[in-house]
Amino acid sequence: MKIKLSVLSSAIALSMASGAFAGSTQTIPSHQAQNAWFVQGVEAIKNRPAVRGHKKAKNIILFVGDGMGVSTVTAARILEGQLKGMSGEENMLSFDMFPYTAMSKTYNADAQTPDSAGTMTAMMTGVKTDIGVIGVDEQANRGDCKSTFGHELVTALDLAEIAGKSTGVISTARITHATPAATYARSADRNWEDISDMPAEAVAEGCVDIATQLVEYEAMLKDRFPSATDVDGIDLVMGGGRRHFLPKNADFNSPDARSAVEGDRTDGRDLTAEWQANYTDGVYVFDQAGFDAIDPESTSKVFGLFNESHMQYEADRGNDIAGEPSLTEMTEKAVKMLDNNDKGYFLMVESGRIDHGHHAGSASTALTDTIEMAKAVQAAIDTADMENTLIMVTADHSHVFTIAGYPKRGNPILGKVVSVGKDTPELAADDLPYTTLGYANGRGFRDLGTETNADATYGLPISAGRADLTAVDTEAPGFHQEALIPRGSETHAGEDVVIYGKGPGAQMVGGTQEQSIVFHVMNAAAKLEKKADKALRRDEHYMGRNDD
Amino acid sequence: MTNTALHIANGKLKAGNIVFPAFLLFVNLFKKPSPLLMLTLALVSTPIKADPVCTSSPELIGVRYEQQVKDINAGRKTLAVMELWRDGNRVMHVYPDRRLAEQWEQAESGALHLTIWHDEDKQGIEYMPEDLGSRAAPSQWAEKWQLVSEKLIQSLALNSANKADCEATLKAQQKTATHQIILEWNQHLQLPSRFTVSTTAKVESWIAKEVINDPQKIRRFFAQREAYKTTDYIDIGDNESDPFLRKMIHLGFVSHGASGFYDADGHTLKNHSH
Numbered sequence: 001m002k003i004k005l006s007v008l009s010s011a012i013a014l015s016m017a018s019g020a021f022a023g024s025t026q027t028i029p030s031h032q033a034q035n036a037w038f039v040q041g042v043e044a045i046k047n048r049p050a051v052r053g054h055k056k057a058k059n060i061i062l063f064v065g066d067g068m069g070v071s072t073v074t075a076a077r078i079l080e081g082q083l084k085g086m087s088g089e090e091n092m093l094s095f096d097m098f099p100y101t102a103m104s105k106t107y108n109a110d111a112q113t114p115d116s117a118g119t120m121t122a123m124m125t126g127v128k129t130d131i132g133v134i135g136v137d138e139q140a141n142r143g144d145c146k147s148t149f150g151h152e153l154v155t156a157l158d159l160a161e162i163a164g165k166s167t168g169v170i171s172t173a174r175i176t177h178a179t180p181a182a183t184y185a186r187s188a189d190r191n192w193e194d195i196s197d198m199p200a201e202a203v204a205e206g207c208v209d210i211a212t213q214l215v216e217y218e219a220m221l222k223d224r225f226p227s228a229t230d231v232d233g234i235d236l237v238m239g240g241g242r243r244h245f246l247p248k249n250a251d252f253n254s255p256d257a258r259s260a261v262e263g264d265r266t267d268g269r270d271l272t273a274e275w276q277a278n279y280t281d282g283v284y285v286f287d288q289a290g291f292d293a294i295d296p297e298s299t300s301k302v303f304g305l306f307n308e309s310h311m312q313y314e315a316d317r318g319n320d321i322a323g324e325p326s327l328t329e330m331t332e333k334a335v336k337m338l339d340n341n342d343k344g345y346f347l348m349v350e351s352g353r354i355d356h357g358h359h360a361g362s363a364s365t366a367l368t369d370t371i372e373m374a375k376a377v378q379a380a381i382d383t384a385d386m387e388n389t390l391i392m393v394t395a396d397h398s399h400v401f402t403i404a405g406y407p408k409r410g411n412p413i414l415g416k417v418v419s420v421g422k423d424t425p426e427l428a429a430d431d432l433p434y435t436t437l438g439y440a441n442g443r444g445f446r447d448l449g450t451e452t453n454a455d456a457t458y459g460l461p462i463s464a465g466r467a468d469l470t471a472v473d474t475e476a477p478g479f480h481q482e483a484l485i486p487r488g489s490e491t492h493a494g495e496d497v498v499i500y501g502k503g504p505g506a507q508m509v510g511g512t513q514e515q516s517i518v519f520h521v522m523n524a525a526a527k528l529e530k531k532a533d534k535a536l537r538r539d540e541h542y543m544g545r546n547d548d
Numbered sequence: 549m550t551n552t553a554l555h556i557a558n559g560k561l562k563a564g565n566i567v568f569p570a571f572l573l574f575v576n577l578f579k580k581p582s583p584l585l586m587l588t589l590a591l592v593s594t595p596i597k598a599d600p601v602c603t604s605s606p607e608l609i610g611v612r613y614e615q616q617v618k619d620i621n622a623g624r625k626t627l628a629v630m631e632l633w634r635d636g637n638r639v640m641h642v643y644p645d646r647r648l649a650e651q652w653e654q655a656e657s658g659a660l661h662l663t664i665w666h667d668e669d670k671q672g673i674e675y676m677p678e679d680l681g682s683r684a685a686p687s688q689w690a691e692k693w694q695l696v697s698e699k700l701i702q703s704l705a706l707n708s709a710n711k712a713d714c715e716a717t718l719k720a721q722q723k724t725a726t727h728q729i730i731l732e733w734n735q736h737l738q739l740p741s742r743f744t745v746s747t748t749a750k751v752e753s754w755i756a757k758e759v760i761n762d763p764q765k766i767r768r769f770f771a772q773r774e775a776y777k778t779t780d781y782i783d784i785g786d787n788e789s790d791p792f793l794r795k796m797i798h799l800g801f802v803s804h805g806a807s808g809f810y811d812a813d814g815h816t817l818k819n820h821s822h
Binding site for chain 2: 115116131132142178190191197248253256257258259260261264308309310316321355356359360488489490491492
């Protein structure tokens with residue numbers, strides 16, 4: 001179903017009349033520039049403190065905590081504080097100290113509670129779209145290849161590439177998963193991660209799987225913008241998801257393959273080899289040792305695929321077969337590498353498994369990954385040139401994760417509720433103790449002791465509802481919180497998330513905004529569109545002279 | 549259809565109603581043999597024909613099992629069919645009645661990877677080793693591959709003079725006051741040819757009825773399912789717009805005590821803790 005934005009029609013007319021961004025650029029196509037969501041974002045930015053007179057951002061780093069709703073941030077803040085020996089509540093995560101914040105309305109164009117594909121497309125293009133589609137507007141239908149033609153959107157990463165900036169994408173999920181994919185791909189379905197995931201009809205119609213779009217990003221962008229001579233491909237890619245880049249043939253298995261046949265591709269292509277052939281000066285790595293060997297000052301391109309599927313949870317990272325870098329390590333190395341370009345850089349960093357920890361009903365896992373993302377943000381602050389760098393931290397959506405009861409100050413956030421002035425757990429009306437943290441739905445209670453892998457719960461029976469926690473150590477990593485409604489997987493939630501901003505242009509972060517505002521803040525702060533347009537005009541000029 | 553199967557509870561053999569064909573249960577029966585049980589070995593004849601057995605490679609084979617129950621009052625009836633298919637380091641357990649198949653693979657690291665194929669919807673759910681916990685431990689592979697634990701097989705010492713005989717079947721028998729369990733083991737195929745549990749009321753058997761050794765047919769069998777669309781179990785929560793995955797999540801109707809594995813209609817697959 002397509003949502004008609006009648007309320008915004010006046011804004012479109014106003015924008016067209018005033019000669020604002022809509023329809024005035026070369027790089028952003030008219031169907032995007034005139035899209036109601038896009039125009040609304042342009043107008044919203046106008047209502048924020050002006051960019052004019054402020055320093056422009058040369059570099060942009062966008063952190064996305066997948067599923068990092070407000071309650072997740074609060075609980076992670078308290079947990080981090082308590083791990084430091086504090087009471088906890090007074091602690092501040094690195095991005096809590098950012099000077100600007102805004103509320104972000106996360107709904108998709110067709111969904112009250114959204115998914116990552118639609119939300120990240122909004123953040124990367126300034127256009128809200130339907131659930132499940134990537135890099136295309138809401139006129140496209142999920143799963144219908146042909147319906148995307150003419151509805152492809154230009155992303156902030158595209159603009160940065162055309163403008164000659166360095167670009168990077170990091171995720172602890174598969175690098176073809178919805179959030180990272182929305183930085184570089186256009187797809188009628190978030191699940192078309194490799195060609196084996198696509199219907200034959202879609203392939204025949206000319207749609208390309210997401211992994212191929214990543215490896216062929218440079219060529220495909222040049223096809224769209226033939227005069228964009230500064231485009232040189234994404235400079236740094238790190239994440240999981242090797243399976244989508246390798247043929248379905250055990251001969252191509254990586255040394256740390258977790259499946260008998262690691263690759264999924266049915267077209268016989270080894271995209272890791274193709275990437276290395278395209279970028280002979282680049283480095284392909286798949287483990288911690290390879291990562292450690294990268295010299296960020298002398299390396300031009302990095303392609304790191306550290307896991308067959310998603311990378312490990314931070315709490316479980318030590319158990320990986322070949323070793324994986326942390327989000328902090330990846331972020332730090334990325335900034336050191338990308339800042340070698342005088343024109344600046346665009347970097348997207350996703351903590352992709354906060355979402356998965358919540359889906360599994362494991363607050364400990366989700367919060368541990370959130371704390372790790374806060375560390376990565378601090379690493380970016382410490383490493384980047386903050387005079388010239390805008391850092392934004394946000395989430396794509398929330399989860400049905402609650403902080404409840406009346407625990408006393410300093411009560412362990414993963415513990416049972418102990419009331420003010422008491423030393424023993426409070427009992428509910430059923431005479432059983434209960435935890436501060438819980439889920440409105442999901443798989444429910446699990447006592448797995450020291451198990452650090454949240455996904456272990458999936459092999460066990462669903463046990464929603466109340467359990468006797470009297471003798472259970474709810475602070476152990478293997479404890480899964482109780483859930484009210486039994487489901488195979490805990491769900492996203494529909495409330496707003498927070499956008500945090502720091503650095504040049506961050507003053508535009510404020511108020512309650514449509515999620516697509518993220519693109520517009522980045523665009524305005526770094527003049528991405530203007531610089532891309534300028535690069536295109538320059539290149540067309542030189543190409544014209546050469547033609548003469 | 550609900551199948552009647554046998555399980556051990558509190559050291560006693562009981563009959564109960566389960567949803568999932570319970571062939572693999574005999575793995576557990578032999579896992580921790582009671583000191584009260586007596587194990588005897590003997591050579592017996594195989595219920596499957598010799599020719600396909602002798603020309604079959606144990607690594608490229610399909611075997612069709614039937615579950616038969618002979619009730620003292622109701623007579624004999626066939627309750628379920630289960631197929632085991634092997635191709636190299638892949639083994640598939642197929643349950644045609646439920647239009648469901650489990651495919652297990654072992655990675656070089658030894659860890660197990662499971663895909664459950666839902667034939668009705670032509671979709672598969674992939675479970676990574678970390679999704680399966682201890683059930684993906686390398687030690688579990690023998691039970692997937694040959695349906696009984698390596699520990700039991702090692703206890704069935706074969707007379708060296710009979711090793712060349714592809715028809716040779718070892719017989720392991722356990723008796724208690726209430727029941728008798730018999731396992732007939734084909735050494736060449738590395739599979740049970742018959743498994744029987746007898747009580748005073750009934751005799752329940754899983755019997756190998758057919759051996760398939762046509763390599764093309766076997767590979768087609770695997771390829772047919774591997775062409776299905778697959779989804780990681782951890783990604784189901786992000787894909788509720790897919791009708792099949794929505795059924796998997798089965799909002800509000802998942803009963804307590806479910807196994808964590810579901811068929812295409814969201815029904816729990818019980819007795820999955822091999």
